[in-house]
Amino acid sequence: MYLSRAWTCGLFIVAWLCCSSLLVGAQYIGITNPDEVKALQAIKSSLIDPNKTLSNWDQGDPCTSNWTGVVCNNTISDDGYLHVQQLQLLHMNLSGSLSPALGQSSNLKILDFMWNSISGTIPKEIGSITSLELLLLNGNQLTGFLPEELGNLPNLNRIQIDENHISGPIPTSFANLNATQHFHMNNNSISGQIPHELSRLPNLFHFLLDNNNLSGYLPPEFSELPQLRILLLFILNQST
Numbered sequence: 001m002y003l004s005r006a007w008t009c010g011l012f013i014v015a016w017l018c019c020s021s022l023l024v025g026a027q028y029i030g031i032t033n034p035d036e037v038k039a040l041q042a043i044k045s046s047l048i049d050p051n052k053t054l055s056n057w058d059q060g061d062p063c064t065s066n067w068t069g070v071v072c073n074n075t076i077s078d079d080g081y082l083h084v085q086q087l088q089l090l091h092m093n094l095s096g097s098l099s100p101a102l103g104q105s106s107n108l109k110i111l112d113f114m115w116n117s118i119s120g121t122i123p124k125e126i127g128s129i130t131s132l133e134l135l136l137l138n139g140n141q142l143t144g145f146l147p148e149e150l151g152n153l154p155n156l157n158r159i160q161i162d163e164n165h166i167s168g169p170i171p172t173s174f175a176n177l178n179a180t181q182h183f184h185m186n187n188n189s190i191s192g193q194i195p196h197e198l199s200r201l202p203n204l205f206h207f208l209l210d211n212n213n214l215s216g217y218l219p220p221e222f223s224e225l226p227q228l229r230i231l232l233l234f235i236l237n238q239s240t
């Protein structure tokens with residue numbers, strides 16, 4: 001009688017230890033912010049993925065399982081969740097289009113879809129990812145205009161949209177991109193004049209616009225830029 005009571009008690013203690021260590025474990029593992037999980041699902045469903053590179057994007061949690069190209073901050077943030085910090089999907093033979101749900105990835109620093117075959121337009125919603133530092137979309141089949149909203153990215157260091165089929169003007173809002181050092185926009189069909197407001201960009205370093213359809217002249221203020229090192233422009237188009 002006494003022995004079996006001791007056993008029962010011991011079992012309880014073992015069970016309690018197991019449970020509490022599981023709870024502690026769960027606290028340390030964490031899960032991805034549900035809005036960001038939904039965003040990833042929408043991003044995948046608007047892409048075409050013939051090589052099935054993203055086939056593991058339906059298994060488990062993005063930040064704690066192995067989702068190809070998804071890099072998270074592994075510290076649980078104040079809202080109790082883990083956050084997606086990078087999407088590294090370069091050279092994956094992806095086509096289809098970029099989902100507006102990208103805008104829900106509110107902690108993203110790096111958005112990298114370089115060298116795929118993605119078409120459609122650049123979603124204006126990317127302009128709401130204020131944490132974004134690198135926007136790398138070069139080497140795709142993107143069309144349409146550059147959204148004004150991209151000028152709302154205070155931490156953007158680099159915008160690479162070269163080697164696409166982007167048309168329309170350079171948005172004047174790009175003059176607000178105080179942190180941006182690199183504008184790689186060559187090999188598109190960008191037209192119109194270079195807004196003279198861009199000459200007030202404090203950190204401009206590389207400004208690549210060759211092989212576009214620009215017209216007019218280079219605003220003279222550009223010669224006074226402190227940082228600018230490389231300026232490649234074909235101002236006058238082929239009609240001259």
Ligand SMILES: *[C@@H]1O[C@H](CO)[C@@H](O)[C@H](O)[C@H]1NC(C)=O
Nearest residue numbers: 049050051052091092093094
């Ligand atoms: C891309 O996917 C298509 C369709 O499966 C395949 O034929 C082609 O070889 C792939 N191309 C590259 C560059 O991976």
Ligand SMILES: *[C@@H]1O[C@H](CO)[C@@H](O)[C@H](O)[C@H]1NC(C)=O
Nearest residue numbers: 053055056065066067068069
């Ligand atoms: C994650 O998945 C990729 C691609 O499926 C694979 O190459 C890699 O080995 C996996 N890593 C781990 C830690 O499971």
Ligand SMILES: *[C@@H]1O[C@H](CO)[C@@H](O)[C@H](O)[C@H]1NC(C)=O
Nearest residue numbers: 073074075076077078085109
């Ligand atoms: C990761 O998240 C924590 C908590 O939100 C934050 O303090 C830290 O700066 C983040 N790390 C990086 C590299 O962004």
Ligand SMILES: *[C@@H]1O[C@H](CO)[C@@H](O)[C@H](O)[C@H]1NC(C)=O
Nearest residue numbers: 050051052053091092093094
């Ligand atoms: C995609 O798969 C094709 C074969 O189906 C292969 O030749 C190609 O290298 C793969 N491309 C990538 C980017 O993995």
Ligand SMILES: *[C@@H]1O[C@H](CO)[C@@H](O)[C@H](O)[C@H]1NC(C)=O
Nearest residue numbers: 154175176177178179200202
């Ligand atoms: C960019 O910097 C300039 C000069 O420091 C400042 O006047 C302007 O308000 C800043 N713009 C933004 C969008 O932060």
Ligand SMILES: *[C@@H]1O[C@H](CO)[C@@H](O)[C@H](O)[C@H]1NC(C)=O
Nearest residue numbers: 162163186187188210211212
């Ligand atoms: C950019 O466009 C020019 C002119 O059409 C072309 O010669 C060059 O190869 C293109 N650059 C790349 C990296 O494709």
Ligand SMILES: *[C@@H]1O[C@H](CO)[C@@H](O)[C@H](O)[C@H]1NC(C)=O
Nearest residue numbers: 167188189190191213215237
């Ligand atoms: C360049 O602009 C002219 C009009 O200014 C237009 O007729 C032509 O189609 C454009 N070319 C490209 C490649 O966008």
